[in-house]
Amino acid sequence: MIEFTMPSLGADMEAGTLREWHIEPGDYIEHGDIIADVETQKGIIEVECFDEGVVEKLLIKEDEKVPVGTVMALINPVGGEEREEAVVHEKPEKMHETRREPVPHVVSPVVEHHRIKISPLARKMAEENHVDYTVIKGSGEKGAIVKEDIEKAISQEEEQPKSTEEKPGTTTNFREAIAAAMTKSNREIPHYYLEIKVDMSKSLDWLAERNKQRQVKERILPIALLIKAVAKALQQVPDLNATWENGLVKKPEINPGLVISLRTGGIVVPAVRQADRKSIEEIMETLNNLIPRARSFKLRSSEISDGTVSITSLGEGGADRVYGVIYPPQVALIGLGSIKNEPWVENDMLGIRPVLSITLAADHRATDGHTGDRFLKALRQQLLNPEVL
Amino acid sequence: MTAMTKEDLKKLLFQLLKSIAPDAEPEKLRPDENIREALDIDSFDYLSFIVALDEKLGIETPEEDYGKISTLDDLMNYLSVRT
Numbered sequence: 087m088i089e090f091t092m093p094s095l096g097a098d099m100e101a102g103t104l105r106e107w108h109i110e111p112g113d114y115i116e117h118g119d120i121i122a123d124v125e126t127q128k129g130i131i132e133v134e135c136f137d138e139g140v141v142e143k144l145l146i147k148e149d150e151k152v153p154v155g156t157v158m159a160l161i162n163p164v165g166g167e168e169r170e171e172a173v174v175h176e177k178p179e180k181m182h183e184t185r186r187e188p189v190p191h192v193v194s195p196v197v198e199h200h201r202i203k204i205s206p207l208a209r210k211m212a213e214e215n216h217v218d219y220t221v222i223k224g225s226g227e228k229g230a231i232v233k234e235d236i237e238k239a240i241s242q243e244e245e246q247p248k249s250t251e252e253k254p255g256t257t258t259n260f261r262e263a264i265a266a267a268m269t270k271s272n273r274e275i276p277h278y279y280l281e282i283k284v285d286m287s288k289s290l291d292w293l294a295e296r297n298k299q300r301q302v303k304e305r306i307l308p309i310a311l312l313i314k315a316v317a318k319a320l321q322q323v324p325d326l327n328a329t330w331e332n333g334l335v336k337k338p339e340i341n342p343g344l345v346i347s348l349r350t351g352g353i354v355v356p357a358v359r360q361a362d363r364k365s366i367e368e369i370m371e372t373l374n375n376l377i378p379r380a381r382s383f384k385l386r387s388s389e390i391s392d393g394t395v396s397i398t399s400l401g402e403g404g405a406d407r408v409y410g411v412i413y414p415p416q417v418a419l420i421g422l423g424s425i426k427n428e429p430w431v432e433n434d435m436l437g438i439r440p441v442l443s444i445t446l447a448a449d450h451r452a453t454d455g456h457t458g459d460r461f462l463k464a465l466r467q468q469l470l471n472p473e474v475l
Numbered sequence: 476m477t478a479m480t481k482e483d484l485k486k487l488l489f490q491l492l493k494s495i496a497p498d499a500e501p502e503k504l505r506p507d508e509n510i511r512e513a514l515d516i517d518s519f520d521y522l523s524f525i526v527a528l529d530e531k532l533g534i535e536t537p538e539e540d541y542g543k544i545s546t547l548d549d550l551m552n553y554l555s556v557r558t
Contacts, residue, residue, distance in 0.1 A: 294539070298537070298538070302522075302525055302526050302536060303526045303529075305538060307522060308518075309518070309519075347517075349496060349497070349515075373519065377519050401518055402518060403511075403512065
């Protein structure tokens with residue numbers, strides 16, 4: 087029997103609330119099917135299952151909040167054979183370490199709290215007022231939580247400054263999630279930084295030429311080309327496409343996550359899967375699909391958790407370069423500054439070129455400066471030869 | 476696109492800007508202000524804005540013209556010639 091557990095959708099996630107099941111017992115599910123909507127600090131995420139089989143039993147009710155790793159459903163594998171794969175299944179194991187960390191606890195992990203007794207009215211009141219009823223001691227029959235308990239909790243909360251969970255996707259929640267991940271990163275990861283400047287004229291000319299043939303909505307932004315170049319450079323230096331879990335774990339796929347800033351504050355980092363195998367056009371199509379969904383909090387679980395490396399891009403007209411903070415457990419973050427015309431020496435001649443500062447923040451436990459240097463040189467090589475991208 | 480007055484055009488621009496940056500206040504833009512900087516719109520959203528604009532007005536804005544349409548004044552002038 088396969089246990090489908092509450093997935094971890096980032097180093098910062100402690101628990102999630104099941105909002106809706108898309109399956110019921112007896113349903114046949116395939117690899118990649120969306121089986122539930124889970125609410126996290128980052129909004130409502132569609133959760134996929136990477137197993138195949140028949141749903142045996144649903145163990146969690148809708149609107150229940152459970153810690154990462156809690157078994158949510160039992161699935162009978164096809165042919166009765168159990169597979170230990172399942173991305174969603176294995177991730178919580180990795181997160182155990184994270185969960186023990188003294189990061190700010192947005193919700194209190196309460197195992198087996200689905201057995202908590204609570205009256206329907208009390209539950210409704212708790213939900214409406216964002217009260218975490220899993221930590222309340224009930225005063226009703228057999229310890230059941232009743233209306234009065236929730237009222238008491240609300241009045242207590244009003245007296246204190248509000249720091250617990252609010253609506254998903256709010257600025258407070260995002261800041262707490264980012265704070266937890268970045269604090270962990272800065273505390274645990276010995277970062278080293280390298281920078282390289284690249285003459286972008288060839289890449290930009292090449293792109294402009296290709297965009298001329300395209301309709302406006304098919305045009306490609308430089309970021310799509312940069313993602314492809316990063317992915318190809320990572321093929322050559324795979325040690326940076328990895329995670330650190332008491333040792334370097336290289337990842338079979340190159341899935342760069344692109345840091346997307348949200349207008350309401352905060353960031354999300356959806357992954358462009360297998361970017362090394364996609365054409366630049368396909369990467370742009372993926373971005374056209376991912377970015378609007380990221381901004382409206384409609385990402386899928388695997389899109390958030392599949393990233394193997396991160397790219398942060400400042401866009402045009404802003405700061406020259408960015409020294410990033412690695413998103414754990416990844417081991418590298420590539421920072422793209424804004425492309426600016428600068429004096430440039432080539433073949434002893436001084437000219438003006440559009441120049442991009444690319445930085446690499448890397449985990450010194452996993453790699454050394456030499457590896458980082460090889461990666462940046464490989465990346466520059468890609469950008470100087472856009473026609474082979 | 477013959478019947479569109481300057482006011483109509485402005486209204487359409489504001490509406491499209493609002494749809495990509497719901498929290499922004501395009502009405503408060505100064506005519507010579509850089510739209511992207513003032514409303515904090517990134518290159519992805521600006522491309523979406525141009526795509527929407529082209530669709531609404533039935534025009535095709537070449538990429539080399541992006542630099543000519545960075546302020547409200549530029550945009551109005553550019554579009555009034557082309558529509």
